[in-house]
Amino acid sequence: MSVDAIIIGAGQAGPPLAGRLTAAGMRVALVERKLVGGTCVNTGCMPTKTLIASARAMHLARRGREFGVVTGEIAFDMKVAAARAHEVTRNARESNEAWLGSVDGLTFLRGHARLTGPSTVLVGNQMLSAPRIFLNVGGRASIPDVPGIGEVPYLDNSDMVALERVPSTSSSSAGATSASSSRRCTAASARA
Ligand SMILES: Cc1cc2nc3c(=O)[nH]c(=O)nc-3n(C[C@H](O)[C@H](O)[C@H](O)COP(=O)(O)OP(=O)(O)OC[C@H]3O[C@@H](n4cnc5c(N)ncnc54)[C@H](O)[C@@H]3O)c2cc1C
Numbered sequence: 001m002s003v004d005a006i007i008i009g010a011g012q013a014g015p016p017l018a019g020r021l022t023a024a025g026m027r028v029a030l031v032e033r034k035l036v037g038g039t040c041v042n043t044g045c046m047p048t049k050t051l052i053a054s055a056r057a058m059h060l061a062r063r064g065r066e067f068g069v070v071t072g073e074i075a076f077d078m079k080v081a082a083a084r085a086h087e088v089t090r091n092a093r094e095s096n097e098a099w100l101g102s103v104d105g106l107t108f109l110r111g112h113a114r115l116t117g118p119s120t121v122l123v124g125n126q127m128l129s130a131p132r133i134f135l136n137v138g139g140r141a142s143i144p145d146v147p148g149i150g151e152v153p154y155l156d157n158s159d160m161v162a163l164e165r166v167p168s169t170s171s172s173s174a175g176a177t178s179a180s181s182s183r184r185c186t187a188a189s190a191r192a
Contacts, residue, residue: 001107002129003027006121008113009136011038015096017134022105029128030106031113031121037093038138039157046092047085047161054081078166085161 005021007014010032018030035042054076060067061074100108111123121128141156143149155163 001029001126003029003107004130005029005132005134006031006113006128006130007134007136008121009038009138010036010096010100010108011136011138012040014038014134014136015100017136018100018106019103022103025105027105028107029109029130030100031109031111031123031128033110033112035093036096036100037089039140041092041096042089043158043161047089048157050085050088051081051161054084076166079164082162082164 004026005028007018007021007028007030010030014030014032015036018028021028032038037046038044040046058074058076061071064071064074100106109123109126109128111126114122115133116122116127119129119131119133121130121133141158143154143156155167
């Protein structure tokens with residue numbers, strides 16, 4: 001398939017770029033190997049902020065009496081909190097997918113894209129060619145070389161947002177993700 005531009009990665013930057021290029025009259029192929037929406041939608045901003053919102057609700061419920069709100073026993077159901085986060089994520093991903101399917105001039109392909117030359121990309125058995133190739137392949141968690149990290153279980157951002165129970169505070173698990181996400185997710189667990 002020959003197009004005007006190939007974009008690898010349908011995370012935060014790929015789809016808006018595809019929208020701009022097709023609006024300018026180009027034929028574009030956008031390739032995603034995993035989940036549309038990339039890190040932010042699936043394992044980053046959205047699920048972590050949704051879990052933090054649950055932790056905040058729990059925190060306020062515990063402080064209810066200070067505000068004159070008297071409730072019964074307060075408990076945290078991590079399964080419900082996780083299901084809510086997954087739903088928010090799924091809705092965002094599906095709306096991104098629907099949008100991709102509606103853009104004239106855009107071909108969306110699922111698969112791992114490999115550069116095979118200055119103007120060619122292989123996706124499965126399909127060869128794509130274009131004079132412009134945009135790499136929007138994002139990032140992934142980097143495990144810091146902390147002494148002892150190989151001897152304890154640890155969680156990166158993808159593991160954290162897949163949790164269905166609050167980790168025990170006495171557990172030896174460590175969080176291994178970017179400083180900001182570690183802080184945020186640890187806060188969500190600790191408050192819960
Ligand atoms: C825990 C956490 C919390 C965060 N919270 C926030 C926040 O609150 N606010 C904020 O602004 N940012 C936040 N971020 C950062 C934000 O998620 C990233 O900045 C953003 O997702 C980067 O977008 P991107 O399009 O560059 O990459 P990504 O979203 O990572 O997308 C890249 C895509 O490329 C695909 N891909 C990679 N290689 C190939 C290949 N060879 N073939 C096909 N597809 C490929 C991947 O599957 C992925 O879908 C957070 C990140 C994390 C980890």
